[in-house]
Amino acid sequence: MDLHERLSAARPAVAPSRGADPFAELKNRIHLAVIGELGPQLFNTNMDPNGLRERVTADITAQLGTEAGLSRDDRDRLAAEIADDILGHGPLERLLADDSITEVMVNGPFEVWVERQGRLSETTVRFTDESHLRRIINKIVAQVGRRIDEATPLVDARLPDGSRVNAVIPPLSLSGPIVTIRKFSKKRLTMDDMIKLGTLSTETVEFLQRCIQAELNILISGGTGSGKTTLLNALSTAIPETDRIVTIEDAAELRLNQRHVLRLEARPKNIEGEGEIPIRTLVRNSLRMRPDRIIVGEVRGAEALDMLQAMNTGHDGSLSTIHANAPRDALARIETMVLMTGYDLPVRAIRSQVASALDMIVHLERLEDGSRRVTAVTEVQRMESDVITLQDIFEFKVERVTPDRIVIGALEPTGLRPSFLHKFEKRGVVLPVSLFSGNGAAPDFGRGAAR
Numbered sequence: 001m002d003l004h005e006r007l008s009a010a011r012p013a014v015a016p017s018r019g020a021d022p023f024a025e026l027k028n029r030i031h032l033a034v035i036g037e038l039g040p041q042l043f044n045t046n047m048d049p050n051g052l053r054e055r056v057t058a059d060i061t062a063q064l065g066t067e068a069g070l071s072r073d074d075r076d077r078l079a080a081e082i083a084d085d086i087l088g089h090g091p092l093e094r095l096l097a098d099d100s101i102t103e104v105m106v107n108g109p110f111e112v113w114v115e116r117q118g119r120l121s122e123t124t125v126r127f128t129d130e131s132h133l134r135r136i137i138n139k140i141v142a143q144v145g146r147r148i149d150e151a152t153p154l155v156d157a158r159l160p161d162g163s164r165v166n167a168v169i170p171p172l173s174l175s176g177p178i179v180t181i182r183k184f185s186k187k188r189l190t191m192d193d194m195i196k197l198g199t200l201s202t203e204t205v206e207f208l209q210r211c212i213q214a215e216l217n218i219l220i221s222g223g224t225g226s227g228k229t230t231l232l233n234a235l236s237t238a239i240p241e242t243d244r245i246v247t248i249e250d251a252a253e254l255r256l257n258q259r260h261v262l263r264l265e266a267r268p269k270n271i272e273g274e275g276e277i278p279i280r281t282l283v284r285n286s287l288r289m290r291p292d293r294i295i296v297g298e299v300r301g302a303e304a305l306d307m308l309q310a311m312n313t314g315h316d317g318s319l320s321t322i323h324a325n326a327p328r329d330a331l332a333r334i335e336t337m338v339l340m341t342g343y344d345l346p347v348r349a350i351r352s353q354v355a356s357a358l359d360m361i362v363h364l365e366r367l368e369d370g371s372r373r374v375t376a377v378t379e380v381q382r383m384e385s386d387v388i389t390l391q392d393i394f395e396f397k398v399e400r401v402t403p404d405r406i407v408i409g410a411l412e413p414t415g416l417r418p419s420f421l422h423k424f425e426k427r428g429v430v431l432p433v434s435l436f437s438g439n440g441a442a443p444d445f446g447r448g449a450a451r
Contacts, residue, residue, distance in 0.1 A: 118370015249297030
């Protein structure tokens with residue numbers, strides 16, 4: 001048998017899995033050796049992180065020095081990858097360090113996608129195998145005191161920088177462990193940044209900042225990844241330093257710069273299935289904390305009723321976000337969430353509560369070109385019959401879509417004047433009428449059609 005026949009006979013009948021790492025066995029062996037040598041030093045919180053990384057890298061380099069047949073580039077790359085596994089988030093480390101990436105999506109160990117400027121693309125990043133990915137997931141969720149296993153196969157967590165993490169493992173996932181990381185920019189976006197990005201217009205920014213100062217209750221609606229939390233963070237900069245703010249979230253991700261901020265985070269069930277503290281309990285408790293403003297990171301369940309009650313009991317200036325396709329859909333979702341409380345409330349009573357609690361809805365969309373735009377600033381008016389009337393104060397108008405699917409348009413005033421101007425007068429906030437005049441036309445002081 002010649003050399004070609006011997007190689008053919010030795011070739012496996014089944015091709016290796018997609019993305020297989022030729023250095024997988026070597027990396028696992030050195031990984032275990034370094035962990036076994038350093039032991040408890042890896043979990044010593046008092047040790048300098050830079051010093052620990054230098055020690056780990058030195059040990060890895062020493063281990064790699066005993067391996068023959070490795071080029072210098074391979075040694076440097078393997079040393080960095082093994083150090084990331086031991087101290088960081090493994091293959092994800094380089095993606096998390098890339099500021100141009102806004103989302104990281106791991107679809108099993110051999111398929112990793114990222115989002116840049118609203119567009120998805122596959123990367124060459126791979127995990128060694130499923131157990132390698134599970135180790136990284138366990139490290140992430142353990143940092144925030146949560147757990148993931150076959151009994152609780154899905155979890156929401158966050159990274160130290162505030163990035164949101166969702167993980168799902170078998171048996172719920174049929175394609176291996178799945179991780180989705182919503183990254184937050186290290187630089188917090190301001191209203192001026194949003195004007196440059198085209199998310200908001202100058203007139204809309206001036207209007208929204210005055211709305212915050214006038215203590216209007218504002219709901220930010222939009223789809224997944226449309227930028228609701230980013231806008232909420234930007235809007236919060238207009239809140240005066242003298243206000244006492246309570247933030248309530250499922251996984252803490254809001255970053256407010258005011259001095260007087262109290263942050264509350266919901267707690268999931270423990271291993272015995274007990275100890276859960278839902279958002280609804282935190283909303284009710286926040287009323288006893290003498291808040292000037294209550295910010296609920298996202299309303300997604302029965303806590304909607306408690307949020308409405310808070311807005312109707314003197315806590316003006318509250319902010320929250322909700323998933324919805326349009327401002328009208330946001331109100332319908334709130335009604336549904338209130339019914340989830342189990343109380344047999346008439347729909348008219350719920351709508352009356354919503355109409356008196358909310359002043360305005362700011363709706364965002366992620367357009368075809370991946371850009372995030374505010375497409376409507378809508379006033380919530382009074383009840384007419386059994387329907388809540390709405391009117392758009394600002395509306396996004398599409399001029400055209402280029403052949404490469406770039407959306408050209410602008411957020412413009414509709415010319416309608418809101419009916420809550422008395423709240424600005426009450427707070428002593430000046431609101432120029434010129435903000436509501438579209439294209440230089442005189443503003444229409446009519447109430448506007450309901451939609």
